[in-house]
Amino acid sequence: MIKVRNISKKYKNRYSLKNINLNIEGIYGLIGPNGAGKTTLMRVIAGLIKVDEGEVLFRNSYDSSIKSLRESIAYLPQDFNIYPRVTIEECLNHIAIVKGLSKSFDRKRKVQEVLEIVNLVEHKYKKIKDLSGGMRKRVGIAQMFLTEPKILIIDEPTNGLDISERFRFRNLIRSISKDRTVIITSHIAEDVEFLCNKIGILKNGEILKEGTSEEIANYAKGMVWEITAKPNEISNILHHYTVLNIEKQPFDNLKLRIFSKSQPKYAKPVEPKLIDGYLSILEGDGVFDVT
Amino acid sequence: MLLKFQIKNMGSLFYLPLLFCAFYIIFLLLIPAELEGILFLILQIAVLPFSFWWPVFNIYDLYQNNVEEIFATYIGKNLLFDYLRFTSLFLILILFLFFITNIKVGQPFPLHLVFLLIGQTFIISSFVLLITIYLKSIEIASMSAILYVFSEAVTTGEIFPWPHIFIFSLDSHNLNVLWIQMIIYLFISAIFLFASIKYAKTIERNII
Ligand SMILES: Nc1ncnc2c1ncn2[C@@H]1O[C@H](COP(=O)(O)OP(=O)(O)OP(=O)(O)O)[C@@H](O)[C@H]1O
Ligand SMILES: [Mg+2]
Numbered sequence: 001m002i003k004v005r006n007i008s009k010k011y012k013n014r015y016s017l018k019n020i021n022l023n024i025e026g027i028y029g030l031i032g033p034n035g036a037g038k039t040t041l042m043r044v045i046a047g048l049i050k051v052d053e054g055e056v057l058f059r060n061s062y063d064s065s066i067k068s069l070r071e072s073i074a075y076l077p078q079d080f081n082i083y084p085r086v087t088i089e090e091c092l093n094h095i096a097i098v099k100g101l102s103k104s105f106d107r108k109r110k111v112q113e114v115l116e117i118v119n120l121v122e123h124k125y126k127k128i129k130d131l132s133g134g135m136r137k138r139v140g141i142a143q144m145f146l147t148e149p150k151i152l153i154i155d156e157p158t159n160g161l162d163i164s165e166r167f168r169f170r171n172l173i174r175s176i177s178k179d180r181t182v183i184i185t186s187h188i189a190e191d192v193e194f195l196c197n198k199i200g201i202l203k204n205g206e207i208l209k210e211g212t213s214e215e216i217a218n219y220a221k222g223m224v225w226e227i228t229a230k231p232n233e234i235s236n237i238l239h240h241y242t243v244l245n246i247e248k249q250p251f252d253n254l255k256l257r258i259f260s261k262s263q264p265k266y267a268k269p270v271e272p273k274l275i276d277g278y279l280s281i282l283e284g285d286g287v288f289d290v291t
Numbered sequence: 292m293l294l295k296f297q298i299k300n301m302g303s304l305f306y307l308p309l310l311f312c313a314f315y316i317i318f319l320l321l322i323p324a325e326l327e328g329i330l331f332l333i334l335q336i337a338v339l340p341f342s343f344w345w346p347v348f349n350i351y352d353l354y355q356n357n358v359e360e361i362f363a364t365y366i367g368k369n370l371l372f373d374y375l376r377f378t379s380l381f382l383i384l385i386l387f388l389f390f391i392t393n394i395k396v397g398q399p400f401p402l403h404l405v406f407l408l409i410g411q412t413f414i415i416s417s418f419v420l421l422i423t424i425y426l427k428s429i430e431i432a433s434m435s436a437i438l439y440v441f442s443e444a445v446t447t448g449e450i451f452p453w454p455h456i457f458i459f460s461l462d463s464h465n466l467n468v469l470w471i472q473m474i475i476y477l478f479i480s481a482i483f484l485f486a487s488i489k490y491a492k493t494i495e496r497n498i499i
Binding site: 043047049071078079082085086093094099100143 | 299352356360363366
């Protein structure tokens with residue numbers, strides 16, 4: 001369990017993080033728009049940058065000495081894109097050296113082991129620059145396991161991946177999260193919903209809400225509607241409402257999922273999802289306004 | 292091989308200092324006997340400043356590709372060892388050039404100049420490394436190094452109010468103090484290196 005206590009961090013007299021309090025356990029997801037402070041918060045938790053106020057406390061199961069604590073945290077930055085000219089194996093070998101695995105034999109074994117975790121064994125002689133985005137991210141994950149991390153911090157794990165790579169990568173993250181505390185950030189509510197048992201919504205450096213996916217979804221209760229319409233009515237509806245989804249139906253009908261505080265005509269209420277709750281929370285804060 | 296990874300990773304950038312050494316050797320072969328006097332100057336100004344090249348481009352990925360966020364916790368020993376390896380390699384190169392320059396000139400340069408070259412190599416490389424790490428920018432650091440060398444060359448080490456590390460006239464200089472100067476340079480370099488390691492552990496930008 002990681003307790004984030006009253007963290008504040010200023011850049012150039014502007015708060016990037018403002019009085020953040022979080023209780024992190026299991027797989028924790030941070031979502032928020034660009035510039036919300038997600039990366040800054042991750043760096044703070046990873047101990048990479050100093051804060052102006054507050055502290056991060058690590059509770060039970062971890063050895064409390066600073067050194068071992070630092071080493072039990074593995075961090076994957078938002079843009080992991082390194083050593084383009086060398087092979088995956090050489091890259092991991094080098095990172096292992098820097099991380100302090102000095103014995104050549106142990107290091108070789110460890111590199112092989114982490115390649116197996118991320119399923120890159122048969123690609124190990126490929127150069128980093130020839131890899132797809134997803135494979136590169138997998139090298140990034142592999143790198144985290146060179147030490148024995150108890151806490152994984154992954155910034156934007158699925159950003160920039162194509163659909164199939166995204167699904168594969170999500171499953172990979174799930175499979176490595178067992179018995180560990182994992183913190184991820186994302187713009188994509190769906191990924192967070194799939195992966196996380198607890199979610200925090202961050203905007204302008206402040207946590208707006210924290211809870212499970214269902215709890216967040218519930219904030220949009222009574223604001224999500226379904227409406228069946230003909231194609232020629234669409235543009236009118238799009239003009240007045242925030243349409244979350246359009247689904248084709250038999251007989252040239254379209255089923256629209258609408259986000260609205262008041263009930264649109266002929267609309268029936270539906271169960272909100274995480275994305276709806278997320279939108280309503282952001283809207284409560286005034287970003288999201290379609291009229 | 293010790294630097295195999297680093298050299299492969301650096302790619303063609305690794306060969307630039309070697310290219311300048313090659314130019315120097317060609318120049319050495321072509322130059323007429325009367326111009327011997329400027330050989331040592333060219334060695335100092337056109338070849339030796341590349342001492343920063345390898346240690347600095349070796350950490351290119353640290354600041355261009357976000358590796359610093361992974362390494363900040365661990366970096367230290369590696370930074371120092373890579374620096375020492377590359378700088379030793381460069382020193383071998385410089386001393387070799389000094390040696391063949393002596394052969395060409397026939398009447399050898401004072402041996403004190405070896406102390407000078409060693410001191411200059413360390414002070415330039417460690418200083419540019421420190422600037423790179425402090426500002427987290429290879430461009431600014433290498434540009435300021437190039438500007439420094441260039442303006443020193445143009446003003447023959449006068450005018451500008453900063454320290455002058457090159458010697459433009461061997462006659463007017465007391466060569467016997469060069470070994471003391473080397474000790475001082477090495478000492479300052481050590482301070483620069485420790486500061487580099489300290490700042491490499493923080494990822495926050497200090498300026499900009
Ligand atoms: N080193 C820095 N110097 C100055 N300002 C910074 C620095 N790092 C972050 N900021 C500012 O802090 C705010 C939060 O940035 P941060 O990168 O944490 O956002 P984010 O939520 O990760 O955004 P994104 O989704 O684009 O990755 C931004 O306004 C940014 O400009
Ligand atoms: Mg970010």
